Amino acid sequence: MSVRHKLEGLLSLGTSFQASQVLFESVRLGLFDLLDAAPLSAASIARRLGLAPAALGRLLRVLLEMEILQKKTSCYRNTALSKKYLCTNSPWSIGDFFIHRQSLQQPWSELKASLKNNFMVRPNRNRLADYPRQLKKFTNAMDALGRLKSEHIRELLPIEDHHSMLDLGGGIGTYAISFCKRYPGLHGVVFDLSNVISFARRNILKAGLQKKVSVAAGECLADDLPPGPFDLVFISNLLHIYNETDCIRIVKKAAAVLAKGGILVVHDYVFGIGDSVSVSLFDMTMLIGTPQGRCYEHTDITRWLRTAGIKKIQSAEILAGTSILWGLK
Ligand SMILES: C[S@@+](CC[C@H](N)C(=O)[O-])C[C@H]1O[C@@H](n2cnc3c(N)ncnc32)[C@H](O)[C@@H]1O
Incomplete structure (x- = not known):
């Protein structure tokens, strides 16, 4: 150039x-x-x-x-x-994604403070008071982007004969809905924090999938996961919120509820696979917006998966900086 x-x-x-x-x-x-x-x-x-x-x-x-x-x-x-x-x-609308991006301008304007302290800036009172509205905006934004990506991810995974799926930190159920709609034999459970699960319930109802996709409220580090065993455990955009020790625990707990021969999938902004500028900018967003979140290297996630008993690990780039890594138990 x-x-x-x-x-x-x-x-x-x-x-x-x-x-x-x-x-x-x-x-x-x-x-x-x-x-x-x-x-x-x-x-x-x-x-x-x-x-x-x-x-x-x-x-x-x-x-x-x-x-x-x-x-x-x-x-x-x-x-x-x-x-x-x-x-x-x-059905491909990503307007909510842009509305969410606009709401990141204020925290990004505090970049200097995060750089000095290596920590997120505590949201101001107005932002905290607005949390319920922000949460709705955030889950809608995740859903908008997820609907675009889910088709590509679905086609990469050999899950056509699978019967059960756990969507861990599944938001409003974007991926569970997409996968269960496509494969008639597949049933899903969306596990997320209780305030998000109420949005998920409404979204599943809107999709007419209440007989195929159920919900479970909980905190994945402190609480037991639904016991399964599941043929597919899907962890999308969850690990980047946590530090390495917590990520290792989450992956281990996910692998424990996976059936033998089942597939564990991590979908995230991963250094070494996705577009490197997008991943590094997303990593900064985690510095600014979360206490301990960050993007991880391809090699880190591969090691956590192997330690949790996952084999034959493969990876692929998806869209707008995200990638998947998947393997079998
Ligand atoms: C970035 S969103 C991703 C949503 C969805 N999986 C996707 O990829 O579009 C992260 C989700 O994980 C949930 N989450 C974060 N920490 C969690 C925890 N400790 N236990 C359960 N869910 C959690 C959040 O509530 C949120 O819905």
Whole structure:
């Protein structure tokens, strides 16, 4: 890569927050949903969203330049990309993921303090008081991204003849729902903290899978896991919250409830497999936002799996920095 090209890249890092903000605010305003109903002129959009027409015109121009919107005659409309990924009605919608990303701007603005103390900054009062709303936003964001990734992960795993699955730290059941929908013989249990489990219950009901996917509330380090034995134990985006000692315990407990010949899967941001810039940035997010969380090396997770009795370990990159490692008991 030429020096000039590298310089362009460096300079664009300085403005990428502006592009993010345009995207976040457009999602938050419901712009893409509005255009999903019908193409509209700038004046109509401004009227419906209660915005200043001149300022909105400038925002729309950025979205046109980024090829997120298109314009025909004088009307703005969604591109195939924004229709598929940014409209709430689409099954592939990742709008909630961007809303969550926007909420990370405040903790990221405290980076200097985390760098000094090697510790997250305690959330301020307003943020703590807003926790229930933040939790809903967070679980929706995880679900949005998970729905995109689950199909790819599902296709990589030889689970078509499996009967039981434990989705450990399963959030609102994104992966259990996806896998159990695809394989008629598979039943799942979503294990998570009690305040998340109430959202999971609603999500499972919404998917019409209440006969195939059940829930169990608990704390995976202190409490017993559902006894199983399960043909598949899936640990997605849980280990990065914890220190190494806790991760080893979680993997060991997961392997203990796995049937002989069953598959243990770790899905996470893993150094050495996923896109290294995305993984290292996610690692910083864990520094800023969790007491002890971090991203781990491929070799660390492989060692924990082996120690827990898991063999024939394989790995694959998934999307947006995450990867899976899986093996058999
Ligand atoms: C980052 S989210 C991942 C959700 C989902 N597995 C996914 O990949 O989309 C981590 C989940 O683990 C749950 N969790 C964190 N610590 C836990 C613990 N000690 N016991 C049970 N669940 C836990 C959280 O409540 C949250 O739902």
